[in-house]
Amino acid sequence: xxxxxxxxxxxxxxxxxxxxxxxxxxxxxxxxxxxxxxxxxxxxxxxxxxxxxxxxxxxxxxxxxxxxxxxxxxxxxxxxxxxxxxxxxxxxxxxxxxxxxxxxxxxxxxxxxxxxxxxxxxxxxxxxxxxxxxxxxxxxxxxxxxxxxxxxxxxxxxxxxxxxxxxxxxxxxxxxxxxxxxxxxxxxxxxxxxxxxxxxxxxxxxxxxxxxxxxxxxxxxxxxxxxxxxxxxxxxxxxxxxxxxxxxxxxxxxxxxxxxxxxxxxxxxxxxxxxxxxxxxxxxxx
Numbered sequence: 001x002x003x004x005x006x007x008x009x010x011x012x013x014x015x016x017x018x019x020x021x022x023x024x025x026x027x028x029x030x031x032x033x034x035x036x037x038x039x040x041x042x043x044x045x046x047x048x049x050x051x052x053x054x055x056x057x058x059x060x061x062x063x064x065x066x067x068x069x070x071x072x073x074x075x076x077x078x079x080x081x082x083x084x085x086x087x088x089x090x091x092x093x094x095x096x097x098x099x100x101x102x103x104x105x106x107x108x109x110x111x112x113x114x115x116x117x118x119x120x121x122x123x124x125x126x127x128x129x130x131x132x133x134x135x136x137x138x139x140x141x142x143x144x145x146x147x148x149x150x151x152x153x154x155x156x157x158x159x160x161x162x163x164x165x166x167x168x169x170x171x172x173x174x175x176x177x178x179x180x181x182x183x184x185x186x187x188x189x190x191x192x193x194x195x196x197x198x199x200x201x202x203x204x205x206x207x208x209x210x211x212x213x214x215x216x217x218x219x220x221x222x223x224x225x226x227x228x229x230x231x232x233x234x235x236x237x238x239x240x241x242x243x244x245x246x247x248x249x250x251x252x253x254x255x256x257x258x259x260x261x262x263x264x265x266x267x268x269x270x271x272x273x274x275x276x277x278x279x280x281x282x283x284x285x286x
Contacts, residue, residue, distance in 0.1 A: 050283040065099030067192035097275035103267040106240035116273035128263040134171035144202035169253040173221040200227030203234035210242040219247030
């Protein structure tokens with residue numbers, strides 16, 4: 001039985017990969033795409049002829065968490081050759097749901113909405129697009145991505161943001177290795193939330209997306225879908241009321257074109273969870 005299920009799963013992955021849209025040019029040549037920085041430029045593996053790009057930061061002692069959280073802790077366990085002659089290593093980890101590259105489930109900001117384990121896979125796997133607002137965010141680190149930004153993307157590409165995963169590229173990921181720059185403050189604890197500075201999605205744009213478009217999910221390369229100075233997190237509330245999950249601290253968005261790729265975003269399936277660590281990848285043409 002297990003072997004039959006495994007073969008069926010491999011067949012689904014193969015069919016999915018082979019049906020992905022083809023990108024005519026590499027990401028660096030696409031409209032709005034950014035060249036990879038030397039630190040991030042790696043040879044991407046292939047899956048069904050598609051290039052696989054990892055959009056996930058590693059979880060370690062440097063992973064950025066919300067200032068009220070302690071962060072990721074890896075508790076080292078045994079590691080060595082056993083008395084029976086084989087090597088064995090096993091650790092434990094301690095972490096908040098919301099930190100590093102992670103998923104926000106709708107229950108996070110709206111009572112009665114989906115928990116992590118209840119989110120349909122159709123919202124986590126499929127066609128994706130990048131909305132590039134790096135120029136505006138370079139001028140204003142508290143920039144709120146608005147309806148006009150989204151409409152400009154639609155006019156440029158001649159299509160609406162319907163039945164896609166929307167990834168917001170602010171360029172803020174360049175600060176990931178500098179926590180104070182990434183969050184906008186060195187402080188920790190409850191008082192630190194008043195000093196956060198990073199771009200996000202405006203509540204009006206969030207409402208436009210759920211009321212006038214039909215996106216599957218949304219992601220961003222900052223610590224939150226709402227901008228750093230938000231006090232009421234209305235973009236979270238609006239999206240989650242409509243069961244639209246969010247991906248935060250998404251890595252390497254500068255490696256992606258604006259269209260012509262798919263995303264697989266699979267969180268740890270925490271029963272009843274309000275969020276979870278996320279392994280997210282993009283599949284593009286070679």
